[in-house]
Amino acid sequence: MTNTKPLLKIRDLQIDGISDETRSRIINKVSLDLYPGEVLGLIGESGAGKSTLGLAGMGFTRDGCEIVGGSIEFDGIDLVNSPLEKRRRLLGSRIAYVAQSAAASFNPSHKIMYQHTEAPVFHRKFSRIDAETDAINLYRRLRLPQPEMIGFRYPHQLSGGQLQRAMTAMAMSCRPDLIIFDEPTTALDVTTQIEVLSAIRDIVEQFSTAAIYITHDLAVVAQMADRIKVLLRGDEVEENTTRSMLKSPRESYTKSLWAVRSFERKQKPPAKTGATPVISLKNVTAAYAKNDPVVRDVSFDIHAGRTVAVVGESGSGKSTTARCITGLLPPLTGSISFDGTALPPDYRQRSNEQLRQMQMIYQMADTALNPRKKIGEIIGRPVEFYLGLTGREKRQRVEELLAQIELEPTEFIDRYPAEISGGQKQRIGIARALAAEPKFIICDEVTSALDQLVAEGILRLLTDLQDKMQLSFMLITHDLSTVRAIADEVVVMKDGIVVESGPKNDMFTPPHHAYTDLLLSSVPNMDPDWLDNLLASRGADNIGDAAIEKMNKN
Amino acid sequence: MGILSIIIKRLGLGVLTLFLVSIIIFLAVNMLPGDFAQALLGQAATPEAVAAIRADLGLDRPIANRYFDWLVGAARGDFGTSFAQANFSAYVGENSSSNYGSVATQLAPRFANTVFLASVTAVIAIPISLAIGILAALYRYSIFDRVANVSTLTSISSPEFFVAYILILVLAVLNPLLPSLSNIFDGMSFAERLEKTLLPALTLTLVVTAHMMRMTRAAIINLLASPYIEMARLKGLSPFRVIVVHALPNALAPIINVVALNLAYLITGVVVVEVVFVYPGIGQLFVDSVKIRDIPVVQACCMVFASAYILLNLLADIMAILSNPRLRIPK
Numbered sequence: 001m002t003n004t005k006p007l008l009k010i011r012d013l014q015i016d017g018i019s020d021e022t023r024s025r026i027i028n029k030v031s032l033d034l035y036p037g038e039v040l041g042l043i044g045e046s047g048a049g050k051s052t053l054g055l056a057g058m059g060f061t062r063d064g065c066e067i068v069g070g071s072i073e074f075d076g077i078d079l080v081n082s083p084l085e086k087r088r089r090l091l092g093s094r095i096a097y098v099a100q101s102a103a104a105s106f107n108p109s110h111k112i113m114y115q116h117t118e119a120p121v122f123h124r125k126f127s128r129i130d131a132e133t134d135a136i137n138l139y140r141r142l143r144l145p146q147p148e149m150i151g152f153r154y155p156h157q158l159s160g161g162q163l164q165r166a167m168t169a170m171a172m173s174c175r176p177d178l179i180i181f182d183e184p185t186t187a188l189d190v191t192t193q194i195e196v197l198s199a200i201r202d203i204v205e206q207f208s209t210a211a212i213y214i215t216h217d218l219a220v221v222a223q224m225a226d227r228i229k230v231l232l233r234g235d236e237v238e239e240n241t242t243r244s245m246l247k248s249p250r251e252s253y254t255k256s257l258w259a260v261r262s263f264e265r266k267q268k269p270p271a272k273t274g275a276t277p278v279i280s281l282k283n284v285t286a287a288y289a290k291n292d293p294v295v296r297d298v299s300f301d302i303h304a305g306r307t308v309a310v311v312g313e314s315g316s317g318k319s320t321t322a323r324c325i326t327g328l329l330p331p332l333t334g335s336i337s338f339d340g341t342a343l344p345p346d347y348r349q350r351s352n353e354q355l356r357q358m359q360m361i362y363q364m365a366d367t368a369l370n371p372r373k374k375i376g377e378i379i380g381r382p383v384e385f386y387l388g389l390t391g392r393e394k395r396q397r398v399e400e401l402l403a404q405i406e407l408e409p410t411e412f413i414d415r416y417p418a419e420i421s422g423g424q425k426q427r428i429g430i431a432r433a434l435a436a437e438p439k440f441i442i443c444d445e446v447t448s449a450l451d452q453l454v455a456e457g458i459l460r461l462l463t464d465l466q467d468k469m470q471l472s473f474m475l476i477t478h479d480l481s482t483v484r485a486i487a488d489e490v491v492v493m494k495d496g497i498v499v500e501s502g503p504k505n506d507m508f509t510p511p512h513h514a515y516t517d518l519l520l521s522s523v524p525n526m527d528p529d530w531l532d533n534l535l536a537s538r539g540a541d542n543i544g545d546a547a548i549e550k551m552n553k554n
Numbered sequence: 555m556g557i558l559s560i561i562i563k564r565l566g567l568g569v570l571t572l573f574l575v576s577i578i579i580f581l582a583v584n585m586l587p588g589d590f591a592q593a594l595l596g597q598a599a600t601p602e603a604v605a606a607i608r609a610d611l612g613l614d615r616p617i618a619n620r621y622f623d624w625l626v627g628a629a630r631g632d633f634g635t636s637f638a639q640a641n642f643s644a645y646v647g648e649n650s651s652s653n654y655g656s657v658a659t660q661l662a663p664r665f666a667n668t669v670f671l672a673s674v675t676a677v678i679a680i681p682i683s684l685a686i687g688i689l690a691a692l693y694r695y696s697i698f699d700r701v702a703n704v705s706t707l708t709s710i711s712s713p714e715f716f717v718a719y720i721l722i723l724v725l726a727v728l729n730p731l732l733p734s735l736s737n738i739f740d741g742m743s744f745a746e747r748l749e750k751t752l753l754p755a756l757t758l759t760l761v762v763t764a765h766m767m768r769m770t771r772a773a774i775i776n777l778l779a780s781p782y783i784e785m786a787r788l789k790g791l792s793p794f795r796v797i798v799v800h801a802l803p804n805a806l807a808p809i810i811n812v813v814a815l816n817l818a819y820l821i822t823g824v825v826v827v828e829v830v831f832v833y834p835g836i837g838q839l840f841v842d843s844v845k846i847r848d849i850p851v852v853q854a855c856c857m858v859f860a861s862a863y864i865l866l867n868l869l870a871d872i873m874a875i876l877s878n879p880r881l882r883i884p885k
Binding site: 055058060062063088089090091092093096097099101104105106107108109110118119122123154156157 | 779780781782784785786787788789790791792795799800803804877878879880883
């Protein structure tokens, strides 16, 4: 490989971001070489500059970004200084892009096929007829259902996983030499992700296309890339072949990324038989529209000081169950009791005391905090509302709470949410829930919007708080590594039904329910041969949507 | 919800709106000082003459009865007879119930003229506004964009009669290209009509362009940060294609709404321009009727205006639904 010329050559690239007249460096002297047919993985946390670097590989910068130094060469063409027209001729035809959210990146106004054939027709690579025939072939290769028909639908008629594969097909439409994949599976469920991953890898191998694969997920990049480059706030940390990088990361930052996945708390002994659960659901059925229940006959208990993880993919009814518990969505049938007494189904009929005992932490800390209130006011509000503290007592309590979530009280109490980081915002969300001094907290995907290192910190904080205060958690998540890290019991949901429930250790050891098995087997792990082995052992027909379809038929 | 059920629901609401509008207008005109008899007779009115005319027209009856009579008639499609006509017929001794002076026969040709003027204006103004809006979005922050914005804003900010006289000065007086009077009558050929209508239509074009053009520009620019626009750019498409093929179809809903509002304005709000060009449209009839408290005509005009608003807005909503595949084609 080293004796051929690199396809993409980036040298000492510097990119600045400009907002409100302040400049900040987004990419700081990064160089890379990509050879024909090679896949380079770019990993790093949010703000590392992965996407900016990936787009720079196309000679493209987003509005507000500016290349201030260095060079980008694609197949001998200078992408920094060439005229716009010349660079534009490369885009779509020789360099293609696959975006993070296919649902947002397909134009809702045009059919998939029109968008697929647009680039080849515009760049005069193929006629429309040829491009359509080729599209159908690609759809078949990517295992899309009804390949002859699917292109003639509008984007909203396809599922997320199907759209992501259709977008990969669209990127191949001109048979480019290089494709930039920008977190193509981050927004997908695990069982869908694996299908898209295998589809992408197949097609990249078959056409020996070079690719830059951007992701924050190490296990994913391990399956996809020949080499990995680690970025941290615009700087290159290190680069190595995938296997050496996984075996022996050199830099301490890389090692810390690797280590995150090792956090796991021991499962607590099961609650004594006969103990009254803090929360108990009995045969709960709930619906948004009449005669179309979203959760059916759901029953489970949550005991004091324990964490029950409710696991499932999007649309499985996890969040609806939480809405039933909080009383936002009164169930059609079934009952919910707290400490042995039945709760009124509607939150408006619950007493202040009942409301206080049950708090919630949200997925998007960003949108769950009022941007116009200071941290002290955000946490102080429930302190005053539920406990009736005011003035100095209230402030003292807020300071205690801040100390509990490991933030320096005097430093944070007068700040606005915009002035703190994502992880800190999530900690404020936790403090706000704690302020009511509840027994039970619902954690709705609390770590899924956070980088892995930060997420780990949040999980550790939650377990510490649980041990100190005997809190019970209902942990809603789709991420099985989070489950492994802090759950005591697991409830697996699919299509509104509980398919399996039990202690964590039983969950993670076979035999499983078929769906649990599919979920577990779909979580990538750090072994670069994992995907090959899985495909070899199961066959392409037994992963992802195809497997679920089979399961539903049985 | 299907389009048909939306249409039915909205038409039902539209009828309700018309009913409320008719009550409000009826009450409002009655609350104005004076009535038709006083307005007609002026300062020389003797109480006897006023009372005679009132009795003739039924103005001496209680307001509720009069409204109810009107409502029953209107429900059957009979908008009655204009007071002026009725009074004239009574004076010359004809039967006041004859069809000769009904509001409908009086209104119909005026309304047709107004629709003609609005159509000519729309045919000129809509393509121009869309084109300028698209180009302004394409070359945003350029000289073209600024000139387009400033000039359209200037024309919308100037009083209509001022714009009208400037156009008369430039296109009729200094360069005698178009007639300055738009006296339209029956039996004119289409070409003649068009020529007479062109100057008021151009005036109105200058008045409505700014609104539509700015909405087109804003709706498109609003979408330029969306991921699918970035995707289109990353396919190497030309900027013009990105805007026309990828941004415009998704910007149609707000644009259609503004176009509908402006069309409604063209039907209901063009009195000043009609006066300047002596154009025999519905606006002038309306103002004259209010002046002499000719309630049947005022009522009928208001029903026409309100219907125009309701139908054009309904049309806009239906077109917005049809322009959006997510609403048009269920999952």
